[in-house]
Amino acid sequence: MAAHGGAARRGRTAGNAAVSATDAIVLSGLRKSYHGRPAVAGVEFTVHRGEVFALLGPNGAGKTTTVEILAGHRRRDAGTVSVLGVDPADGGPAWRARIGVVLQRADDLTYSNVLSVRDWVRSVAAYYPTPRSPDEVIELVGLADQSRVRAAALSGGQRRRLDVALGIVGRPELLFLDEPTTGFDPEARVRFWSLLAQLARDGTTILLTTHYLDEAERLADRVAVMTGGRIVAIATPQTLGGRAAATATVRWTGPDGTQTLRTENPTAVVRELADRFGGVVPELVVHRPSLEDTYLEMIGQSSSDSASPPVTGGPA
Numbered sequence: 001m002a003a004h005g006g007a008a009r010r011g012r013t014a015g016n017a018a019v020s021a022t023d024a025i026v027l028s029g030l031r032k033s034y035h036g037r038p039a040v041a042g043v044e045f046t047v048h049r050g051e052v053f054a055l056l057g058p059n060g061a062g063k064t065t066t067v068e069i070l071a072g073h074r075r076r077d078a079g080t081v082s083v084l085g086v087d088p089a090d091g092g093p094a095w096r097a098r099i100g101v102v103l104q105r106a107d108d109l110t111y112s113n114v115l116s117v118r119d120w121v122r123s124v125a126a127y128y129p130t131p132r133s134p135d136e137v138i139e140l141v142g143l144a145d146q147s148r149v150r151a152a153a154l155s156g157g158q159r160r161r162l163d164v165a166l167g168i169v170g171r172p173e174l175l176f177l178d179e180p181t182t183g184f185d186p187e188a189r190v191r192f193w194s195l196l197a198q199l200a201r202d203g204t205t206i207l208l209t210t211h212y213l214d215e216a217e218r219l220a221d222r223v224a225v226m227t228g229g230r231i232v233a234i235a236t237p238q239t240l241g242g243r244a245a246a247t248a249t250v251r252w253t254g255p256d257g258t259q260t261l262r263t264e265n266p267t268a269v270v271r272e273l274a275d276r277f278g279g280v281v282p283e284l285v286v287h288r289p290s291l292e293d294t295y296l297e298m299i300g301q302s303s304s305d306s307a308s309p310p311v312t313g314g315p316a
């Protein structure tokens with residue numbers, strides 16, 4: 001049924017959003033308003049099969065709305081959308097069985113007061129044709145010790161892990177994760193990163209939203225920056241906003257205090273400084289824009305580094 005629906009949909013969407021066998025998600029001209037106020041204002045991107053794609057953006061940028069539409073949880077006002085070859089607005093049970101969804105508004109899912117973690121994962125697994133082993137999934141998300149605990153008695157971070165377990169137990173081809181690690185302690189986050197890396201190695205396509213730039217940098221093949229309902233950039237984390245070619249800042253302390261220099265060739269500057277100081281350059285720092293610096297600049301905020309000392313003309 002999904003295959004038939006997909007073929008039919010490909011025919012219908014071909015004019016606007018060209019779908020190829022290597023694309024998991026193709027959207028074009030996506031729009032959604034709430035009470036006349038645009039939340040998503042003409043979004044277009046493609047996620048390739050097997051890719052980890054991160055949607056970044058400030059609060060209210062429209063990320064959740066976009067993900068909810070792609071996952072078939074919300075109707076769009078306009079645009080063409082293909083997810084695994086199917087329009088999510090028409091997605092039936094066979095299509096749903098191919099995707100995993102961990103939404104931010106997971107509190108929609110009120111965990112019953114009686115079911116344990118294991119009961120939940122087992123009962124959700126039963127809806128899928130080829131689920132993962134529930135016990136393995138519970139172990140993977142780090143809830144083995146809570147397996148028999150009532151879901152309603154979990155901490156916030158543990159609930160989030162259960163959300164993730166329910167999202168992956170069906171062995172989805174495509175996984176939507178809306179701020180999956182919010183509330184995780186640092187150890188749980190690192191563990192989650194290796195779980196996602198493993199899913200990606202197994203060929204799962206992943207679309208995630210996050211406010212953690214280190215998470216995006218660690219996990220994503222490409223990131224899209226969204227603000228005001230629009231995508232303002234799509235690139236690899238390493239090249240976003242021309243990061244790879246961006247000028248470096250060299251800082252050191254000389255006889256006249258802290259000196260700062262922007263340069264395309266920090267190695268040459270450091271060599272020259274080392275010669276000048278006869279080896280060790282006092283308090284030497286070489287800095288290239290981080291993903292966070294680039295991101296904050298894109299969304300129109302200044303990073304903490306903007307409080308740096310003024311930039312000087314040269315090392316001389």
Ligand SMILES: Nc1ncnc2c1ncn2[C@@H]1O[C@H](COP(=O)(O)OP(=O)(O)OP(=O)(O)O)[C@@H](O)[C@H]1O
Nearest residue numbers: 034038039057058059060061062063064065066104
């Ligand atoms: N159900 C709703 N009813 C009315 N307005 C909504 C609804 N959901 C979202 N909005 C509004 O739409 C805009 C986009 O919200 P959305 O949740 O998609 O953004 P977001 O990028 O996911 O934000 P966050 O990072 O805070 O989760 C916001 O202005 C929000 O207030």
